[in-house]
């Protein structure tokens with residue numbers, strides 16, 4: 001299992017680790033700061049450094065076993081790596097930080113809209129989240145104002161955990177019908193935004209809503225009979 005440094009410290013930008021496997025699409029290291037694609041959040045990109053040379057990580061994703069995290073490299077670059085190599089890794093931090101800002105803003109949206117989320121996708125500048133609104137009317141400009149009001153309250157964001165048992169007893173905590181949290185390890189990671197939102201989540205987040213900066217709700221679109229797709233963007237990426 002790859003040790004997830006990005007969960008211990010989502011702000012760590014560089015790290016050194018040892019190669020434990022070379023696969024046909026990328027390499028696996030003992031530990032990593034690279035977030036793997038999942039939960040609507042893209043996988044990280046960045047560079048690996050080995051013997052003074054830089055190699056691009058084009059994507060990060062879980063291997064088929066859902067346990068190992070694979071740093072995808074171009075086929076030619078892959079030839080340079082072998083098991084046991086000590087590798088320095090550096091994140092494309094600006095990109096990752098935008099994902100953290102966008103991701104945290106979607107949690108605020110979950111506080112303002114009480115309906116179940118049925119899907120979502122996080123981008124660097126634009127993100128979207130689908131809600132089963134059940135007839136609830138949402139106004140774009142009003143939602144923008146409320147979002148920025150929450151952001152400006154400088155609410156702190158913290159990470160915790162909930163036992164599988166407690167989560168089973170309180171299924172309403174899960175806000176996304178499409179993505180169920182990974183139970184079976186005894187407990188599940190949770191994210192709390194003070195006074196605002198509390199839910200199981202495996203993504204990376206900023207530690208204070210002030211870091212998100214101003215956002216704008218750009219579009220609310222019908223998506224099926226009851227679903228509405230809400231698009232959100234960072235005003236100052």
Ligand SMILES: [Zn+2]
Nearest residue numbers: 103191201203
């Ligand atoms: Zn989250």
